[in-house]
Amino acid sequence: MATRSAPVISPTASQNLYLPALPNAASPQSGTCTQHAAAMDISASKPELRAGEALTVTLTLANTGCALLGLPKYYLATGSDPSNILFEPANPEPVLHTLGIDPGGSDSAAFTLRAVKTGEATLSGTVSFEVHLGYPGPAYWATASSGPLVIGVTP
Numbered sequence: 001m002a003t004r005s006a007p008v009i010s011p012t013a014s015q016n017l018y019l020p021a022l023p024n025a026a027s028p029q030s031g032t033c034t035q036h037a038a039a040m041d042i043s044a045s046k047p048e049l050r051a052g053e054a055l056t057v058t059l060t061l062a063n064t065g066c067a068l069l070g071l072p073k074y075y076l077a078t079g080s081d082p083s084n085i086l087f088e089p090a091n092p093e094p095v096l097h098t099l100g101i102d103p104g105g106s107d108s109a110a111f112t113l114r115a116v117k118t119g120e121a122t123l124s125g126t127v128s129f130e131v132h133l134g135y136p137g138p139a140y141w142a143t144a145s146s147g148p149l150v151i152g153v154t155p
Contacts, residue, residue: 032133032134033065033066033067033133033134034133035065035067035133036063036065036066036067036069036131036133036142037063037064037065037066038061038062038063038064038065038069038129038142038144039061039062039064039144040059040060040061040062040125040126040127040144040145040146041059041060041062041146042057042058042059042060042123042124042125042146042147042149043057043058043060043149044056044057044058044123044149044151045057047151047152048151048152048153048154049115049151049152049153049154050115050153050154050155051115051116051117051118051153051154051155052114052115052116053114053115054112054113054114054115055087055112055113055114055115055151056110056111056112056113057076057110057111057112057113057123057125057149058108058109058110058111059074059076059108059109059111059125059127059146060106060107060108061074061101061106061107061108061127061129061144062105062106063101063102063103063104063105063106064103064104065103066103067103067131067132067133068100068101068102068103068131068132069100069101069129069130069131069132070099070100070101070129070130070131070132071096071097071098071099071129071130072096072097072099072101072107072109072127072128072129073094073095073096073097073127073128073129074094074095074096074097074109074111074125074126074127075094075125075126075127075128076092076111076123076124076125077123077124077125077126078090078091078092078113078121078123079121079122079123080122084117084119085116085117086115086116086117086118086119086120086121086151086153087113087114087115087116087121088113088114088116089113092111092113095109095111097109100132101129109127115153117153118153118154118155119152119153120150120151120152120153121150121151121153122148122149122150122151123148123149123150123151124145124146124147124148124149125145125146126143126144126145126146127143127144127145128141128142128143129141129142129143129144130142
């Protein structure tokens with residue numbers, strides 16, 4: 001589940017966001033965080049399904065560092081061969097969460113796919129997010145990716 005550490009951010013609103021400085025074990029004398037660390041995982045509701053059945057794929061971003069992460073935007077890739085599409089939608093819409101993820105926290109996005117053809121598909125995920133190293137900054141964008149997940153579709 002999401003750890004909400006910052007106010008919900010509306011992508012269309014113009015507002016100041018207070019983000020407190022976070023400690024960093026690598027820089028104890030400065031008391032500020034100098035870099036981020038994050039890990040991404042991919043999982044599915046089942047490893048195999050029949051054509052016509054639905055599958056839920058979950059992408060999870062874990063904040064393993066000292067910086068606050070914000071505005072995660074999740075992308076799911078359903079395979080690399082456009083002539084052999086096994087799932088609908090073939091290109092799922094990205095999922096944007098307008099929240100902050102504290103150090104040690106995590107956030108997840110779920111995608112529902114329907115199997116439309118038999119075969120084997122290799123799924124993968126990517127997430128982009130803001131990294132906040134304290135207030136008033138600095139901040140930058142970063143990404144994390146999951147390893148591949150192979151799903152079989154049977155008749």
